[in-house]
Amino acid sequence: MAAVHANDTDLIVLRPQGMYCPAGDFYIDPWRPVDRAVITHAHADHARMGHAHYLASRDAEHVLRSRLGAIDLQTLTYGEMITINGVQVSLHPAGHVLGSAQVRVAHAGRVWVASGDYKTAPDATCAPFEAVPCDTFITESTFGLPIYRWPNDADVFADINAWWSANAAQGLASVLYCYSFGKAQRILSGVDASIGPIVVHGAVQVLNAAYRASGVALPDTQLVTDVADKASLKRALVLAPPSVAGSSWMKRFGEYRDAFASGWMLLRGARRRRGVDRGFVLSDHADWPGLHSAIAATGCEQVIVTHGSVPVMVRYLEEKGLHARAFATEFGDDALDDSAPEAAITTAIVQA
Amino acid sequence: MKQFAALFAAIDATTSTNEKVAALKAFYENAPDDDAAWATYFLAGGKPRQSIPTKVLRSAALAASGLPEWLFEESYQAVGDLAETIALVLPPPIRDDDESLTTWIESRLAPMRGATPEDASATLQSYWQMLDIERRFLLTKLIGGGFRVGVSKLLVTRALADFSGVDAKTIALRLMGWTDKNAQPSTAAYAALIAPVAPASDGAQSQRTDGAPYPFFLAHALNEPVEKFDSLLGDPRDWIVEWKYDGIRAQLIKRGGMVWIWSRGEELMTDRFPEIVKRAQTLPDGVVIDGEILVMREGDDVPQPFNLLQQRIGRKTLSKKILAEVPVQLLAYDLLEFDSADLREQPLSLRREKLEALCAASHWPLSTTVNASDWATLAQLREESRQRRVEGFMLKARDSRYGSGRTKNDGTWWKWKIDPMSIDCVLIYAQAGHGRRAGLYTDYTFAVWNRAPQSADEAQTVVAAIKAGLPPGELQLVPFAKAYSGLTDEEFKRVDAVIRKSTVNSFGPVRSVAPSLVFELGFEGINLSPRHKSGIAVRFPRMLRIRDDKPIHEADTLMSLNALM
Ligand SMILES: [Zn+2]
Ligand SMILES: [Zn+2]
Numbered sequence: 001m002a003a004v005h006a007n008d009t010d011l012i013v014l015r016p017q018g019m020y021c022p023a024g025d026f027y028i029d030p031w032r033p034v035d036r037a038v039i040t041h042a043h044a045d046h047a048r049m050g051h052a053h054y055l056a057s058r059d060a061e062h063v064l065r066s067r068l069g070a071i072d073l074q075t076l077t078y079g080e081m082i083t084i085n086g087v088q089v090s091l092h093p094a095g096h097v098l099g100s101a102q103v104r105v106a107h108a109g110r111v112w113v114a115s116g117d118y119k120t121a122p123d124a125t126c127a128p129f130e131a132v133p134c135d136t137f138i139t140e141s142t143f144g145l146p147i148y149r150w151p152n153d154a155d156v157f158a159d160i161n162a163w164w165s166a167n168a169a170q171g172l173a174s175v176l177y178c179y180s181f182g183k184a185q186r187i188l189s190g191v192d193a194s195i196g197p198i199v200v201h202g203a204v205q206v207l208n209a210a211y212r213a214s215g216v217a218l219p220d221t222q223l224v225t226d227v228a229d230k231a232s233l234k235r236a237l238v239l240a241p242p243s244v245a246g247s248s249w250m251k252r253f254g255e256y257r258d259a260f261a262s263g264w265m266l267l268r269g270a271r272r273r274r275g276v277d278r279g280f281v282l283s284d285h286a287d288w289p290g291l292h293s294a295i296a297a298t299g300c301e302q303v304i305v306t307h308g309s310v311p312v313m314v315r316y317l318e319e320k321g322l323h324a325r326a327f328a329t330e331f332g333d334d335a336l337d338d339s340a341p342e343a344a345i346t347t348a349i350v351q352a
Numbered sequence: 353m354k355q356f357a358a359l360f361a362a363i364d365a366t367t368s369t370n371e372k373v374a375a376l377k378a379f380y381e382n383a384p385d386d387d388a389a390w391a392t393y394f395l396a397g398g399k400p401r402q403s404i405p406t407k408v409l410r411s412a413a414l415a416a417s418g419l420p421e422w423l424f425e426e427s428y429q430a431v432g433d434l435a436e437t438i439a440l441v442l443p444p445p446i447r448d449d450d451e452s453l454t455t456w457i458e459s460r461l462a463p464m465r466g467a468t469p470e471d472a473s474a475t476l477q478s479y480w481q482m483l484d485i486e487r488r489f490l491l492t493k494l495i496g497g498g499f500r501v502g503v504s505k506l507l508v509t510r511a512l513a514d515f516s517g518v519d520a521k522t523i524a525l526r527l528m529g530w531t532d533k534n535a536q537p538s539t540a541a542y543a544a545l546i547a548p549v550a551p552a553s554d555g556a557q558s559q560r561t562d563g564a565p566y567p568f569f570l571a572h573a574l575n576e577p578v579e580k581f582d583s584l585l586g587d588p589r590d591w592i593v594e595w596k597y598d599g600i601r602a603q604l605i606k607r608g609g610m611v612w613i614w615s616r617g618e619e620l621m622t623d624r625f626p627e628i629v630k631r632a633q634t635l636p637d638g639v640v641i642d643g644e645i646l647v648m649r650e651g652d653d654v655p656q657p658f659n660l661l662q663q664r665i666g667r668k669t670l671s672k673k674i675l676a677e678v679p680v681q682l683l684a685y686d687l688l689e690f691d692s693a694d695l696r697e698q699p700l701s702l703r704r705e706k707l708e709a710l711c712a713a714s715h716w717p718l719s720t721t722v723n724a725s726d727w728a729t730l731a732q733l734r735e736e737s738r739q740r741r742v743e744g745f746m747l748k749a750r751d752s753r754y755g756s757g758r759t760k761n762d763g764t765w766w767k768w769k770i771d772p773m774s775i776d777c778v779l780i781y782a783q784a785g786h787g788r789r790a791g792l793y794t795d796y797t798f799a800v801w802n803r804a805p806q807s808a809d810e811a812q813t814v815v816a817a818i819k820a821g822l823p824p825g826e827l828q829l830v831p832f833a834k835a836y837s838g839l840t841d842e843e844f845k846r847v848d849a850v851i852r853k854s855t856v857n858s859f860g861p862v863r864s865v866a867p868s869l870v871f872e873l874g875f876e877g878i879n880l881s882p883r884h885k886s887g888i889a890v891r892f893p894r895m896l897r898i899r900d901d902k903p904i905h906e907a908d909t910l911m912s913l914n915a916l917m
Pocket of ligand 1: 041043
């Protein structure tokens with residue numbers, strides 16, 4: 001081993017570029033350009049431009065390329081193991097979005113898992129979260145407070161369908177703001193497409209194409225410019241990134257109802273601040289019970305907490321008798337307002 | 353309780369007024385009468401009778417949640433509402449409950465009054481176990497005090513009118529007193545509320561005894577230079593010119609020995625102004641006066657500042673002290689009904705004559721008219737507006753009828769307001785907007801200096817301290833106003849970009865920014881306010897322009913604000 005690290009037992013450490021495996025000499029979701037990057041998933045704050053070599057899951061290939069273009073990408077099927085500088089590396093489903101993976105790193109008898117973002121709730125558009133036994137588990141904590149407990153997906157989709165039907169009956173388009181990558185496709189897979197036509201923003205359509213190319217079945221979706229019968233827009237479900245709210249793009253729908261789909265919509269205050277007619281509670285992150293069941297299922301002794309409610313999670317896990325500490329990462333915390341990742345995707349689409 | 357909880361959630365879930373009314377209507381169509389009565393009581397603003405001390409509520413919730421106290425506290429900090437926090441952190445229910453709202457209120461909650469903290473806690477925990485998040489929230493709100501439904505009395509009135517077919521003004525009148533401490537919601541009271549109106553028994557001569565107001569006639573803003581008035585408005589002597597007072601526009605109705613006072617928003621406010629009701633004993637029956645409610649001492653001709661009136665409106669109970677210290681009068685502008693005859697079709701000059709006679713006979717306060725033979729003289733007189741605590745002039749054509757709303761068919765009324773005051777201030781906090789502007793930072797908090805900075809450098813030390821999260825030093829930016837209108841979409845976008853780049857900290861939805869932008873903020877009034885950190889409250893603030901030409905150290909100070917008062 002060339003560089004001997006201060007804490008010799010840590011398989012993954014934090015460097016200015018991102019999370020780093022000294023033994024294998026590679027980074028996981030680095031935020032500055034590096035030579036070798038293992039990517040957990042294609043959200044813009046985890047998969048950045050400018051690395052020399054990328055490693056990601058096979059399922060992530062299409063979405064990753066639709067975002068980053070011609071990159072030097074090696075893919076692994078879930079569970080497939082390779083060796084990088086003597087370190088065993090494999091990827092395991094994280095259930096967050098299509099192609100999302102936890103990175104398992106094993107070396108000299110130690111096993112660490114970096115989860116990226118994950119959820120334990122079901123999602124028809126990606127492989128379900130899989131608990132991977134390890135010594136140290138690196139977890140996100142976006143919704144790391146006990147107030148966050150997701151309702152059943154089936155109930156949420158029933159609510160969305162009822163909202164859409166009621167609007168359609170009144171001749172009003174139903175504009176549902178959601179993140180273009182992941183959330184939009186999950187909604188598409190869950191709604192009742194017989195209610196009316198589905199129109200999507202260009203940012204969503206690009207990712208729909210990547211999902212379909214990856215073998216995920218989605219109902220028919222059209223760009224608003226491709227809708228021949230403009231009257232049908234009055235019955236349409238419209239999926240668009242939150243950044244288009246208030247823009248001229250919205251003008252073509254005439255009078256409409258709007259809603260926002262996000263885990264943050266669980267809180268009344270957050271719904272009110274969003275200023276939309278409705279909020280639907282739908283998240284691609286683990287809720288409080290999900291975070292703790294995932295951590296428990298790994299059987300780990302140490303937890304390292306990244307983006308989200310970091311101090312709360314660390315203190316709570318410490319009180320539960322685990323070793324817990326934090327990594328100060330530069331991942332977005334999926335903030336209530338338009339997050340950086342969303343803006344980056346939109347820009348990428350415009351440039352493409 | 354399921355139906356009411358669903359109604360509460362539906363009202364809470366939507367920002368659309370029509371959907372709120374639709375949800376209310378659907379509720380009334382399906383709810384049994386006793387539940388509808390209780391729901392009406394709460395919707396109209398009635399307060400639950402029993403309340404459990406917050407301390408007991410918290411400790412019961414903490415026990416039921418199984419969380420460490422610090423984590424419960426963290427959760428509360430994130431949610432910002434105790435009942436909502438409790439509803440969310442408790443484990444899922446273990447059984448279901450189907451009792452009606454009436455049963456919950458009368459048989460379950462009422463007996464909790466006066467229970468020991470131990471008993472109250474145990475009972476509460478057993479109730480929480482049988483309710484989902486929606487109903488848990490409702491129940492906790494009901495017993496924890498502070499219960500409010502996100503719907504105005506006006507919407508409830510509209511929904512009840514829609515549902516029952518009874519005219520909305522009649523419903524509003526019947527709803528009076530529903531939320532009194534001593535009122536008991538009952539099926540009988542509810543039946544009376546929505547009963548059809550009995551047709552008048554005798555012919556055309558029957559005198560009205562109901563308390564319904566007339567639609568208010570509203571004025572248009574006049575923003576032209578005074579030089580154009582001759583060609584626009586003609587001879588000033590064809591106009592009745594009055595001071596434009598800054599109070600609450602109201603109609604006073606006296607019919608059949610009863611008095612009603614309605615606001616322009618058609619809200620019945622009779623019980624808020626007992627001294628006006630008392631004074632109305634001197635008025636004859638069959639009279640409707642249009643006027644302005646002002647805080648005004650007997651014999652004064654300048655009203656007290658508007659914020660005193662606002663404070664008085666905010667009072668739940670009117671003590672003798674308040675009535676003595678903050679007395680109100682209804683200054684008469686117009687006479688819409690006299691001797692039970694509707695005068696609205698008659699020209700204003702005639703109505704004014706009758707009004708003057710009535711006010712003289714009944715010692716009723718009358719708005720004075722201002723006479724001048726040319727507009728330039730009036731423009732000069734208008735300069736006295738600030739000293740007189742008025743907003744400028746009202747111009748009403750002598751031959752105008754009393755129209756409805758903002759129509760011009762009946763002759764025009766103009767409000768000729770003075771220019772707003774303005775101040776240059778610094779943007780320090782921002783919050784995202786709503787509706788069309790959701791996702792853009794459009795709601796801003798502005799500050800002025802506590803004293804003038806000595807130099808640009810001294811101002812920059814304050815910026816540096818804010819960036820570093822250090823406590824403020826001797827030189828400070830003091831927040832004094834919030835505003836969210838006045839800029840174009842393009843300007844909002846530009847400011848939004850600056851805010852995102854210069855964010856120092858986020859507190860929930862609010863961002864604090866490193867001060868860099870100066871705005872000219874206009875407002876229409878300024879008052880002392882002990883409740884504000886600056887000691888000052890401004891009325892109707894709006895952004896006049898972004899002062900890109902001004903560095904922050906040249907922004908105004910608290911002294912300059914004080915000078916406007
Ligand atoms: Zn993600
Ligand atoms: Zn993330």
